[in-house]
Amino acid sequence: MNIHIKSILSxxxxxxxxxxxxxxLNLFLISILVVVLVSTLKETRTMSWGYALTYILTSIFIxxxxxxxxxxxxxxxxxxxxxxxxxxxxxLYLSWLLGFTxxxxxxxxxxxQRQNSVEEKDVKKETSPKLLNRLKGGFFAGILLILFAxxxxxxxxxxxxxxxQISFDFISFPxxxxxxxxxxxxxxxxRPLDAQELIAVDASQKNELETPTEIEIIGQKxxxxxxxxxxxFIFIALNFLLVFFLVTDGIxxxxxxxxxxxxxxxxxxxxxxALMFSIVLxxxxxxxxxxxxxxxxxxxxxxxxxxYVWISLNIILIVFTSYKNFTxxxxxxxxxxxxxxxxxxxxxxxxLITAYIKVAEVKSFVxxxxxxxxxxxxxxxxxxxxxxxxxxxxxxxxxxxxxxIHYLIDLGDTNSIQLYDYAKEKEVNYDLNxxxxxxxxxxLTLQSEKTWQEYTxxxxxxxxxx
Numbered sequence: 001m002n003i004h005i006k007s008i009l010s011x012x013x014x015x016x017x018x019x020x021x022x023x024x025l026n027l028f029l030i031s032i033l034v035v036v037l038v039s040t041l042k043e044t045r046t047m048s049w050g051y052a053l054t055y056i057l058t059s060i061f062i063x064x065x066x067x068x069x070x071x072x073x074x075x076x077x078x079x080x081x082x083x084x085x086x087x088x089x090x091x092l093y094l095s096w097l098l099g100f101t102x103x104x105x106x107x108x109x110x111x112x113q114r115q116n117s118v119e120e121k122d123v124k125k126e127t128s129p130k131l132l133n134r135l136k137g138g139f140f141a142g143i144l145l146i147l148f149a150x151x152x153x154x155x156x157x158x159x160x161x162x163x164x165q166i167s168f169d170f171i172s173f174p175x176x177x178x179x180x181x182x183x184x185x186x187x188x189x190x191r192p193l194d195a196q197e198l199i200a201v202d203a204s205q206k207n208e209l210e211t212p213t214e215i216e217i218i219g220q221k222x223x224x225x226x227x228x229x230x231x232x233f234i235f236i237a238l239n240f241l242l243v244f245f246l247v248t249d250g251i252x253x254x255x256x257x258x259x260x261x262x263x264x265x266x267x268x269x270x271x272x273x274a275l276m277f278s279i280v281l282x283x284x285x286x287x288x289x290x291x292x293x294x295x296x297x298x299x300x301x302x303x304x305x306x307x308y309v310w311i312s313l314n315i316i317l318i319v320f321t322s323y324k325n326f327t328x329x330x331x332x333x334x335x336x337x338x339x340x341x342x343x344x345x346x347x348x349x350x351x352l353i354t355a356y357i358k359v360a361e362v363k364s365f366v367x368x369x370x371x372x373x374x375x376x377x378x379x380x381x382x383x384x385x386x387x388x389x390x391x392x393x394x395x396x397x398x399x400x401x402x403x404x405i406h407y408l409i410d411l412g413d414t415n416s417i418q419l420y421d422y423a424k425e426k427e428v429n430y431d432l433n434x435x436x437x438x439x440x441x442x443x444l445t446l447q448s449e450k451t452w453q454e455y456t457x458x459x460x461x462x463x464x465x466x
Contacts (some may be wrong), residue, residue: 004241006037007187017453019175023071024454028059034078037190048084055081058384066456067205067412073384076265079103080377086192087199091370092377094202102192103185207367209295221434224297231289235306242278242313249320268324269384271281272341275317275409279348282310286355287365295362307359311352318345318352333403339388350375397422409439416443 013033017026035052058074083095089100192459286307294300325341354371357363393415396403405428408419420440423433450456 001186001378003190006190007183010186011179011182014186015175015179018182019178021451021453022066023062024066024450024456025063027062027071027074028056031056031059031074031078034081037186038082038158041190048081051077051081051084054381058381061384062456064320064457065384065390065414067387067389067414069388070384073380076377076380082189082192086195088312090199090202091205091366093369094198098193098195098198102226103188105188105193128182128246160277205364205366207363207370209292209362210362211296212302220293224294225299227289227294228297228303229301231285231294231303232306234285235303235310238281239306239309239313242310242317246313246316246320249317253320261313268321268341269326272321272344275314275345275348278314279351282314283351283355283368285367286359290359291365295359308356311356314352315349318349321345330399333400334392335407336388336392339392343383347372347376347379387414390418393418405436409435413439413443413446416440 008391010033014030017030035056038052039047055074055077058070058077058240061070062074076096079099080092080095082099083090083097084099086098087095088103111322151257249336294303322342322345325345326337351372354375358368392411393408396408397418405419408415409432416439419436422428423436428436
């Protein structure tokens, strides 16, 4: 089937599913359509089934938990899938970039490329000027038709009466524009950008550093010894400072005196800031000193050992900060900021592990970028599977004697039923009860007004409460 026909049919499906609709079942159905369409282009595309399934899976997450975060992750997965379908061997960051630019400008770029090409060897390309001429002819004929109809209308009352009876109210120009947008999007998906140069550049970047010759090492011996001495002194000083900080932080953390919530909050945040600065500094120093031939210097054992000590001390700092944040959550409950601290600590831990691997196995800077971006993407997809509003609400209502109901009300509407049930079981003051009831009523109204395209599993929960 011709690409334009596929794009037109897909655009009609796109319009049926999304025009004046919120996200729900429609995203799941369109993701199936996108994967099927891409799978039919095997002669020009590579099919990454793992990323295809990830893309479909994120649409299921929206069915279960339709929030801004899950929608964001879904579109990230879409762009990565489109990029991987262009070239499955590219790095994740380039796949995302290819997918993003492909969805936006592929049609324009392909049109300009065809116009600038001197020879058109493809038979399909030979027919494109005919199609273009027909479109131009139809456009100008339409303009002239409207112009002369206006002139004749003013000159002939009978003709004016006939023209006035013609109505185009049945045409929805916003719908036409929306459908045309869908056509462009699917045309971009089916006929992607030619990005072979970018793909080749990415493929040339190796994860391992190139091993120098013995002559090169001997020629740089003095420079390497100087860098080794400088790096050793720097890491010795930083390790002593970090040990001192950890000792004082441990004394503060495990002291018996009572600490106010404000002081504990400040301690958690200061620990995160200290960790953030420490990690950034560690990565910069590691990248500098282990950027080249010092990795292969026979007398680099000392600086490597000091680097491993530095990484280990930062991991201890992560443990301390995690414990403080956990204690803070235990006392005051979950919030998105406190969850964000755990997320940052987890990603920081993976960053330190990859930094250790970079030094121990002589990896390149590109390895760090590729590995950590892949880790972030995987974590985003896994995080989208968790209904965070419901999880926060459940934890705070079930573990705290005096949960912050105002904060829970300000969360998304997916926790409306939980708050409504809590208000019926517990004694809640009048103002909070009114706010919870209003949120619950708005939630039920919103669910009842949804069409089949906007269906989510949340509507099942709504039905069960009736």
